[in-house]
Amino acid sequence: MASFVSHLECAYTGKKYQAGTVLSVSESGKPLLVKYDLRRISEQFSRDDISNSNEDGFWRYSPLLPVEHQKNRVSLGEVVTPLISLERSAKMIGAKPGMALIKDESRLPTGSFKARGLGLAVSMAKELGIEQLAIPTNGNAGSALAAYASRAGISTTVLCPDDTPEINVRETLIQGAKTHLVNGLIGDCGKIISDGESSLGWFAVSTLKEPYRIEGKKTMGLELAEQLNWMLPDVIFYPTGGGTGIIGMWKAFAELIQLGWIDCKLPKMVAVQSTGCAPIVKAWEEGKEFADYWEDAETISSGIRVPSALGDFLILNAIRESGGFAISVTDEETLEIQNEIGRRDGLLLCPEGAATVAAYRNALESGMVDSNQLAVMFNTATGLKYPLPPVESHIEKENVDFSVFLD
Numbered sequence: 001m002a003s004f005v006s007h008l009e010c011a012y013t014g015k016k017y018q019a020g021t022v023l024s025v026s027e028s029g030k031p032l033l034v035k036y037d038l039r040r041i042s043e044q045f046s047r048d049d050i051s052n053s054n055e056d057g058f059w060r061y062s063p064l065l066p067v068e069h070q071k072n073r074v075s076l077g078e079v080v081t082p083l084i085s086l087e088r089s090a091k092m093i094g095a096k097p098g099m100a101l102i103k104d105e106s107r108l109p110t111g112s113f114k115a116r117g118l119g120l121a122v123s124m125a126k127e128l129g130i131e132q133l134a135i136p137t138n139g140n141a142g143s144a145l146a147a148y149a150s151r152a153g154i155s156t157t158v159l160c161p162d163d164t165p166e167i168n169v170r171e172t173l174i175q176g177a178k179t180h181l182v183n184g185l186i187g188d189c190g191k192i193i194s195d196g197e198s199s200l201g202w203f204a205v206s207t208l209k210e211p212y213r214i215e216g217k218k219t220m221g222l223e224l225a226e227q228l229n230w231m232l233p234d235v236i237f238y239p240t241g242g243g244t245g246i247i248g249m250w251k252a253f254a255e256l257i258q259l260g261w262i263d264c265k266l267p268k269m270v271a272v273q274s275t276g277c278a279p280i281v282k283a284w285e286e287g288k289e290f291a292d293y294w295e296d297a298e299t300i301s302s303g304i305r306v307p308s309a310l311g312d313f314l315i316l317n318a319i320r321e322s323g324g325f326a327i328s329v330t331d332e333e334t335l336e337i338q339n340e341i342g343r344r345d346g347l348l349l350c351p352e353g354a355a356t357v358a359a360y361r362n363a364l365e366s367g368m369v370d371s372n373q374l375a376v377m378f379n380t381a382t383g384l385k386y387p388l389p390p391v392e393s394h395i396e397k398e399n400v401d402f403s404v405f406l407d
């Protein structure tokens with residue numbers, strides 16, 4: 001099956017680029033977006049064809065994806081991730097059961113939603129004949145790239161700041177990437193990679209510096225629409241780093257409207273950041289088009305520790321167009337919620353996911369969101385990748401004190 005891509009377009013200037021060639025950013029250094037012949041898609045497919053598809057996970061949306069030949073799809077058994085209602089923890093948050101849903105992305109290959117973007121990026125790299133990939137990463141992107149690239153037989157170099165969580169570095173190595181620690185920040189890793197692009201022939205798959213990761217992230221929006229029977233929630237809380245997810249979902253909704261597959265009100269898009277790294281929140285509050293670099297970024301939510309995002313203007317656009325907002329939460333609030341949701345509802349959220357629930361609670365409290373509105377929070381990775389609190393109770397088998405079991 002051929003793809004329905006018509007061309008690519010600079011997200012800032014609108015300048016058009018030809019599909020089927022190796023592209024990174026536009027001439028003005030801004031992200032490129034993939035454009036489709038949506039009229040032709042709507043003539044050949046209906047949303048029921050999608051609902052009746054038996055393809056794995058996000059590949060069921062392939063008419064809306066850029067991969068031309070099925071043989072180039074790189075797959076590790078993707079799944080449609082479940083929507084799980086908060087039940088026993090709802091009251092503590094101020095939510096109504098059934099109105100607060102977690103989209104649990106931890107079920108994807110490599111345990112994070114980075115599988116969506118990198119699955120697509122690697123498939124397109126295979127299709128375009130790219131032989132060497134490289135990425136700077138704070139964690140989950142590295143392991144997802146490693147896994148998909150190894151699966152495709154493409155060589156990969158991953159550079160991580162030396163304070164990247166140990167588990168992310170090790171999972172990247174064991175899934176086949178040449179993995180290096182750098183005594184610097186993500187920006188320093190990115191600089192080494194740009195230099196290697198010209199000297200070593202690497203192709204960089206850094207966030208929004210190639211056009212296809214966003215197409216993978218777009219499938220979160222498509223999947224949500226299909227799961228809700230071609231309706232959308234009232235509000236979406238999304239942990240925002242580079243912002244590919246917010247930008248991708250907003251793109252998905254626009255495409256679904258043009259296809260005539262949805263005609264409901266669009267959700268308010270809420271960008272959730274940490275108070276230790278909140279460039280988008282600051283720019284939104286100040287009404288700016290672009291965000292300033294965030295100095296000394298620090299948060300336990302490593303996936304959203306992104307001081308500067310190439311797609312900042314696109315994130316801010318999606319928030320404004322949707323009537324949403326940007327909000328930050330503290331690491332203390334995040335840990336408190338992670339703990340509560342684990343203990344009461346049996347879901348081990350990652351800190352980034354817990355941050356979205358903390359933001360939802362705060363927004364309910366301040367009246368920015370109503371508990372009768374259907375809210376979706378994204379749990380973007382498994383909590384198992386992060387440090388967990390130790391068990392402190394020890395029992396001596398020779399001398400059991402049964403009173404310890406009573407509290």
Ligand SMILES: *Cc1c(COP(=O)(O)O)cnc(C)c1O
Nearest residue numbers: 140241242243244245303352380
């Ligand atoms: C990368 C990442 C994010 C941020 O995703 P963007 O779409 O780039 O904003 C959030 N959570 C986790 C766990 C991540 O790995």
